[in-house]
Amino acid sequence: MSAPLLDTDLAPAEVSARLEAVWSEPKTLWGWFATVDHKKIGRRYVVTALIFLLLGGLAALVMRAQLGTPDNHLVGPDVYNQLFTMHGSTMMFLFAVPVMETLGVYLVPLMIGTRTVAFPRLNAFSYWVYLFGGAMLWIAFFVNSGPDAGWFSYVPLAGPQYGIGKRSDIWAQMITYTELSGLAVAVNTIVTVFKMRCPGMSIDRIPLFVWAQLVTAFMIVFAMPAVMVSSTMLICDRLVGTHFFNWAEGGDVLLWQHLFWFFGHPEVYFIFLPATGIVSAIIVPFARRKMFGYSVLVLALFATGFLAFGLWVHHMFVTGLPRLGESFFTASSMAVAVPSGMQIFCWIATLWDGRLRFATPLLFVFGFIFNFVAGGLTGVMVASVPIDTQVHDTYFVVAHFHYVLVGGAVFPLLGGIYYWFPKFYGRMLDERMGKWNFWLAMVGFNLAFFPMHILGLMGMPRRIYTYPAEMGWGGMNLASTIGAFLFAASFALLAVNIVRALRRAPGAPANPWDAGSLEWAPASPPPPHNFTFTPVVASREPLWDTPELPVTTGLHADRRETVITSLVEAEPQMCESSPPPSIWPFVAALVISVTLLGSIFTPWALVWGLVPVGITLIGWFWPKGAKEEES
Amino acid sequence: MKVERDVSALPRHGFGTHSLTWWGTLGFMALEGSGFVLAAGAYLYLMTLAQKWPLNAPQPDVWPGTVVAIMLLASLPLNMLMSRWAKQEDLVKVRWGLVGMSLFGIAPLIVRCFEFSAVNVRWDDNGYGSVVWFLLGLHTTHIFADVAETLVLTALMFTRHGQNGRRFGDVHDNAFYWYFVVLTWLPIYALLYWVPRAA
Numbered sequence A: 001m002s003a004p005l006l007d008t009d010l011a012p013a014e015v016s017a018r019l020e021a022v023w024s025e026p027k028t029l030w031g032w033f034a035t036v037d038h039k040k041i042g043r044r045y046v047v048t049a050l051i052f053l054l055l056g057g058l059a060a061l062v063m064r065a066q067l068g069t070p071d072n073h074l075v076g077p078d079v080y081n082q083l084f085t086m087h088g089s090t091m092m093f094l095f096a097v098p099v100m101e102t103l104g105v106y107l108v109p110l111m112i113g114t115r116t117v118a119f120p121r122l123n124a125f126s127y128w129v130y131l132f133g134g135a136m137l138w139i140a141f142f143v144n145s146g147p148d149a150g151w152f153s154y155v156p157l158a159g160p161q162y163g164i165g166k167r168s169d170i171w172a173q174m175i176t177y178t179e180l181s182g183l184a185v186a187v188n189t190i191v192t193v194f195k196m197r198c199p200g201m202s203i204d205r206i207p208l209f210v211w212a213q214l215v216t217a218f219m220i221v222f223a224m225p226a227v228m229v230s231s232t233m234l235i236c237d238r239l240v241g242t243h244f245f246n247w248a249e250g251g252d253v254l255l256w257q258h259l260f261w262f263f264g265h266p267e268v269y270f271i272f273l274p275a276t277g278i279v280s281a282i283i284v285p286f287a288r289r290k291m292f293g294y295s296v297l298v299l300a301l302f303a304t305g306f307l308a309f310g311l312w313v314h315h316m317f318v319t320g321l322p323r324l325g326e327s328f329f330t331a332s333s334m335a336v337a338v339p340s341g342m343q344i345f346c347w348i349a350t351l352w353d354g355r356l357r358f359a360t361p362l363l364f365v366f367g368f369i370f371n372f373v374a375g376g377l378t379g380v381m382v383a384s385v386p387i388d389t390q391v392h393d394t395y396f397v398v399a400h401f402h403y404v405l406v407g408g409a410v411f412p413l414l415g416g417i418y419y420w421f422p423k424f425y426g427r428m429l430d431e432r433m434g435k436w437n438f439w440l441a442m443v444g445f446n447l448a449f450f451p452m453h454i455l456g457l458m459g460m461p462r463r464i465y466t467y468p469a470e471m472g473w474g475g476m477n478l479a480s481t482i483g484a485f486l487f488a489a490s491f492a493l494l495a496v497n498i499v500r501a502l503r504r505a506p507g508a509p510a511n512p513w514d515a516g517s518l519e520w521a522p523a524s525p526p527p528p529h530n531f532t533f534t535p536v537v538a539s540r541e542p543l544w545d546t547p548e549l550p551v552t553t554g555l556h557a558d559r560r561e562t563v564i565t566s567l568v569e570a571e572p573q574m575c576e577s578s579p580p581p582s583i584w585p586f587v588a589a590l591v592i593s594v595t596l597l598g599s600i601f602t603p604w605a606l607v608w609g610l611v612p613v614g615i616t617l618i619g620w621f622w623p624k625g626a627k628e629e630e631s
Numbered sequence B: 001m002k003v004e005r006d007v008s009a010l011p012r013h014g015f016g017t018h019s020l021t022w023w024g025t026l027g028f029m030a031l032e033g034s035g036f037v038l039a040a041g042a043y044l045y046l047m048t049l050a051q052k053w054p055l056n057a058p059q060p061d062v063w064p065g066t067v068v069a070i071m072l073l074a075s076l077p078l079n080m081l082m083s084r085w086a087k088q089e090d091l092v093k094v095r096w097g098l099v100g101m102s103l104f105g106i107a108p109l110i111v112r113c114f115e116f117s118a119v120n121v122r123w124d125d126n127g128y129g130s131v132v133w134f135l136l137g138l139h140t141t142h143i144f145a146d147v148a149e150t151l152v153l154t155a156l157m158f159t160r161h162g163q164n165g166r167r168f169g170d171v172h173d174n175a176f177y178w179y180f181v182v183l184t185w186l187p188i189y190a191l192l193y194w195v196p197r198a199a
């Protein structure tokens, strides 16, 4: 064993070169599967989620094409059922939640000034599990086994009596994969933010985006198990004859709804809270002033996170619950609008007082505020039981949740893509195309979804594959379909913009927007080790304080190592090494995925699967003599 | 370059709140704990809907579950010593302590096999049977997983890789997780065996 080499023994340029060598990974096929670099994995996650957005979007376009004219027969009822189920499930489980959570996989370590996440191999594992789960769903769809009971898969429709074939099993197992990966990312995020913030980043200096990721991760930890429990029960009912949801044998169908929505309502906030983090991250550099009401915004995140657990029953108003229960859940559903209102107030105050720069990211923030407020208004409406009873299962609800989900999450995401693209890929996106992209999205989205409010009030139910001309819904449906295609065109424009940018030589500056947070300190894209020296911060916008960040020394230069700091004050406590690349997370994900897939067909798969799963986990954890394993 | 901190003198591994894996273990305990709470909630929910409880089945036989509870509680003193020995990095005590903990883990698993028939209801008899087996299965998975991990760790500590601060950290976290496995059994035990008798 050679003597350990500290960065204080070397000149800074030498440290940088050594660390680059230590943290970079072989550019081979093995290296591709074995990577544990949070930036590569974060990027893969986001790209994969965007591919699922494309697939889910294509399903939506087929639906809109079908509904554009009355008495249409482009697709039949069976395919249509699969389409809305695939669309909803893909959008929620494979696109929106993962993309928001895993933008953090890339950005959180950079924003808090560290070199990696707390558990890099778990991170890699979670990606592969997610990929296999999503792929399974879409492969099943193409071999005519796509689920068809809606994205919340209600029993008894999805149960053993009515849910024939393997469709609902595929859905339920897709849940197991994606929630497993979501939970792994959540634990990773929590520990990374708790223990790996650079010295000086006390809790009152954590970037708002990171706060949003942290609160979301906590919500995931407490809510996602609910859907894993319920989907496991569903599989058991279907596969081994349990009676959880079988009313005739002492089970209960509403048990499914309670468990699902105990997860499902918070899920909306897994999407929305990180989106608010994106909005906060963009507003500061584009208003060129510090955020007004930082503490209010943090408290609003906590309040939303907390209240979101008291709302699930508002999805069940028409199931005949006791009157008092309904009043309580109406009140809590309206109360959750309060923290959102406070957030919007702080953002507007910051913008009001700032010197605005009207670049594309900021435009999308304005689009977000506009659309989200519209969705919030209809939300307060459907929180009231009488109104909900009237519009339940109509297109009014479809309009409402697309305003919240697309307005509240996709618009911020698009802004975030324009904002962080240079950091991810070292190239700027084109501004002129960006502005076209924004306006096309804005017009297309509103044209697609505004008429649905009226259609809903006119009585058009959701989840119908066609309607007769006499209903008089044709005109507005056609408008909606045209809007949907315009909206899709705005994504095509984004794709062109991205492809053209990637063809140019990289050359984006480290901090193209003059932002103040740490992810803009290293080069674009950052080197494999992120920071040659761990920064020390003294404010919320450290890059605005001094031209050159003060730093920490004393880490090894010959192995992967990071500084561990205390929970509240971020005072250095120790140094922890971080594992080198390994193929085992990939192998483990593969073996576990095959086992879970097998269990759709026979419960014995779980028993036989134990052997290979055990072997791979031993392979994963058994020491291999790398420097990082020394203590 | 303005150097404001130097960490060269800080330790290179740590225990408890200093260690990442300790926090990671806590995170997994939180999410598994919420799984347990929700499953218990499902049990109580079905119970309030039923006319009588246990539903069309005799009362569960309390003995195997009680024996499991006693065995799990009996393992706690050694488990406590394990975290202490791990912190002291005392290799010999840790090795034999792990052997002991493996036995303390395997024994309740054997009794657990009998427990499944002692609940006097099958998973496919009715909703009551389903939820009883679900809770029991969930907890068994936890014992099983921890025992498997303990066995691997025991083997590891007997190799040349044992003398390493990082491994002692693993032993410490393993003991930490075992508390969770033991303590979650107590409310589930009460729920499965005593709540139906009180109802």
Ligand code: HEM
Binding pocket: A057, A060, A061, A063, A064, A084, A085, A087, A088, A089, A091, A092, A096, A149, A150, A151, A152, A398, A402, A405, A406, A410, A448, A462, A463, A464, A484, A487, A488
């Ligand atoms: C490309 C833009 C989109 C279009 C044109 C679109 C269109 C539609 C339509 C027409 C339906 C109703 C199907 C029916 O009830 O018959 C629907 C349902 C749904 N959409 Fe979208 N959507 C889009 C984007 C999104 C996004 C981004 C999300 C989530 C982040 C989303 C989530 C959902 C969900 C959860 C459902 C309910 C599915 C179900 O009933 O099971 N959609 N969408």
Ligand SMILES: [Cu+2]
Binding pocket: A264, A265, A268, A311, A312, A314, A315
């Ligand atoms: Cu809700």
